[in-house]
Amino acid sequence: MGVQLHRTTTEPQAVAGSAGPHSARRPLPLAAAVWLLLSCPAWALNVQRLEPAEVETLQSILKAVEPSITAKKHDGTANLLTWQALYEPLTPEQRAFLDEFRALRAATLGATSHYFGETATAPDLVPVGSEQVLKNGVFTPLDPQALPRPVFEAYQKMMAAMQAELGKRLYVESGYRSSAYQLYLFLFYLPKHDHSITETNRFVALPGHSEHGYPPRQAIDFINADGINGEEHPEEFEALPEYRWLQERAKDFGFVISYPRDNPYHTAFEPWHWHYEGPGPPS
Numbered sequence: 001m002g003v004q005l006h007r008t009t010t011e012p013q014a015v016a017g018s019a020g021p022h023s024a025r026r027p028l029p030l031a032a033a034v035w036l037l038l039s040c041p042a043w044a045l046n047v048q049r050l051e052p053a054e055v056e057t058l059q060s061i062l063k064a065v066e067p068s069i070t071a072k073k074h075d076g077t078a079n080l081l082t083w084q085a086l087y088e089p090l091t092p093e094q095r096a097f098l099d100e101f102r103a104l105r106a107a108t109l110g111a112t113s114h115y116f117g118e119t120a121t122a123p124d125l126v127p128v129g130s131e132q133v134l135k136n137g138v139f140t141p142l143d144p145q146a147l148p149r150p151v152f153e154a155y156q157k158m159m160a161a162m163q164a165e166l167g168k169r170l171y172v173e174s175g176y177r178s179s180a181y182q183l184y185l186f187l188f189y190l191p192k193h194d195h196s197i198t199e200t201n202r203f204v205a206l207p208g209h210s211e212h213g214y215p216p217r218q219a220i221d222f223i224n225a226d227g228i229n230g231e232e233h234p235e236e237f238e239a240l241p242e243y244r245w246l247q248e249r250a251k252d253f254g255f256v257i258s259y260p261r262d263n264p265y266h267t268a269f270e271p272w273h274w275h276y277e278g279p280g281p282p283s
């Protein structure tokens with residue numbers, strides 16, 4: 001692993017060096033080296049289960065980025081984390097390790113989740129506003145969230161209808177997330193899934209694969225007023241009248257469930273995760 005990381009790290013220098021004075025004297029070995037560098041697969045990580053050295057690198061990265069992530073959670077900007085901010089406290093070796101994750105594609109992990117591409121900058125977002133739900137009997141503020149404007153407006157309309165028809169509403173536990181924050185989440189959850197990339201991918205999308213980071217198909221994770229989000233037990237959210245209402249009515253507001261039971265994407269059942277597809281044909 002260490003060799004592979006080093007190889008990725010030194011790649012740009014080696015390529016730049018091919019035009020230097022050494023290439024004139026010894027073109028063949030250098031050309032061979034460059035060929036080797038460029039031809040090696042980007043997914044050299046052990047995706048079934050990280051090797052001990054990879055686990056060590058992961059732990060060192062989580063430790064290095066924790067202070068800035070915690071600070072951004074406090075000021076409500078963690079969801080908008082940039083690549084620059086994520087990479088800033090890391091060594092070249094740690095950065096190369098993240099590069100390997102960014103090169104992963106779900107298709108190579110036996111999953112079929114779509115690759116949308118990474119977002120470089122945040123789109124035009126509207127803050128959802130401070131919301132709080134009951135957690136263990138105590139009103140608890142949700143982390144600040146933001147949504148692309150059309151999605152926010154559709155969400156508001158849908159909640160007004162839910163309130164009128166059901167006397168209840170749902171709250172946004174997670175809206176837009178940058179690709180860099182998506183990668184941080186993936187790394188954060190890896191140890192909870194036995195350091196298996198393929199297993200973690202059933203629960204957390206890789207960067208570039210999440211509807212949370214793709215405004216044309218923006219996802220919302222809902223939580224109800226009693227703090228039920230289904231994260232530990234999806235059937236708890238599935239049993240909510242709010243969920244049954246969504247099944248009946250969400251489509252009228254342009255929202256569609258992404259990962260129903262037994263979905264073909266090799267993704268776990270997520271009754272709380274709905275994405276926006278825009279207004280449908282007039283009924």
Ligand SMILES: [Zn+2]
Pocket residue numbers: 174212219220221273
């Ligand atoms: Zn989600």
